[in-house]
Amino acid sequence: MSTYEHATGAPCTADTADDLAEQDLYASWEISRRSFLVSAAAVGTSAAAGMAHAESSAHPKVAEAHTMPMELRINGETHRLTLDTRTTLLDTLREHLHLTGSKKGCDHGQCGACTVLVDGRRVNSCLLLAASAMGSEITTIEGLSNGDDLHPAQESFLEHDAFQCGYCTPGQICSTVALMDELKRGDASVVSFESGHREGVPPLTDEEIRERMSGNLCRCGAYPNIVAAVRAVTKGAGA
Numbered sequence: 001m002s003t004y005e006h007a008t009g010a011p012c013t014a015d016t017a018d019d020l021a022e023q024d025l026y027a028s029w030e031i032s033r034r035s036f037l038v039s040a041a042a043v044g045t046s047a048a049a050g051m052a053h054a055e056s057s058a059h060p061k062v063a064e065a066h067t068m069p070m071e072l073r074i075n076g077e078t079h080r081l082t083l084d085t086r087t088t089l090l091d092t093l094r095e096h097l098h099l100t101g102s103k104k105g106c107d108h109g110q111c112g113a114c115t116v117l118v119d120g121r122r123v124n125s126c127l128l129l130a131a132s133a134m135g136s137e138i139t140t141i142e143g144l145s146n147g148d149d150l151h152p153a154q155e156s157f158l159e160h161d162a163f164q165c166g167y168c169t170p171g172q173i174c175s176t177v178a179l180m181d182e183l184k185r186g187d188a189s190v191v192s193f194e195s196g197h198r199e200g201v202p203p204l205t206d207e208e209i210r211e212r213m214s215g216n217l218c219r220c221g222a223y224p225n226i227v228a229a230v231r232a233v234t235k236g237a238g239a
């Protein structure tokens with residue numbers, strides 16, 4: 001039985017004053033360690049709560065979808081749909097109407113795979129909201145042929161082997177159709193200006209074709225044959 005006593009009144013086994021001091025020291029460390037762990041847990045919990053709050057204020061709730069009825073004229077037919085107002089024309093064509101000829105390449109207006117005609121002008125349908133196309137005549141690659149009779153631009157691409165995988169081809173052909181009309185109207189390009197052309201139908205050089213088709217990329221590099229196909233069909237159309 002020890003003759004010493006801890007200040008806390010806890011049972012004491014110390015034989016000497018040094019033993020007693022040592023045991024008191026360890027006991028105080030143990031108390032400090034426990035207090036530290038309790039405080040750390042409390043800090044962790046409040047930090048997590050704080051972060052959750054910060055995150056919820058940094059990322060406000062995504063706005064709820066708003067739908068609206070839309071009427072779209074596509075390839076001569078009227079389609080009535082109720083769509084999220086944020087739906088692009090490309091997604092409308094592919095996901096809602098199953099017109100999958102128009103392709104999604106970049107979805108950022110950079111590759112031209114999604115090119116369609118809106119009132120005869122070429123547009124990147126990935127950048128156009130379907131709601132904005134209401135009241136316009138939309139033509140996709142599916143609407144260019146007349147049954148089994150292909151459009152001359154389609155014939156020309158086939159004849160000149162102007163594709164490899166074919167992914168960019170619907171967009172290339174839609175662009176070609178618009179290009180033919182642009183030439184007939186006498187619309188000038190940068191190349192036309194730089195070559196001094198100011199009026200009438202610009203001469204159809206290969207440089208002119210490349211410039212006018214520069215919004216349509218071909219990952220397979222079928223460019224020489226695409227230029228040949230465009231040159232042939234535009235000349236055949238009297239451009």
Ligand code: FES
Binds near residue numbers: 103107111114124125
């Ligand atoms: S998918 Fe539209 S420009 Fe690439």
Ligand code: FES
Binds near residue numbers: 163164165168169218
């Ligand atoms: S033919 Fe393959 S991307 Fe143009």
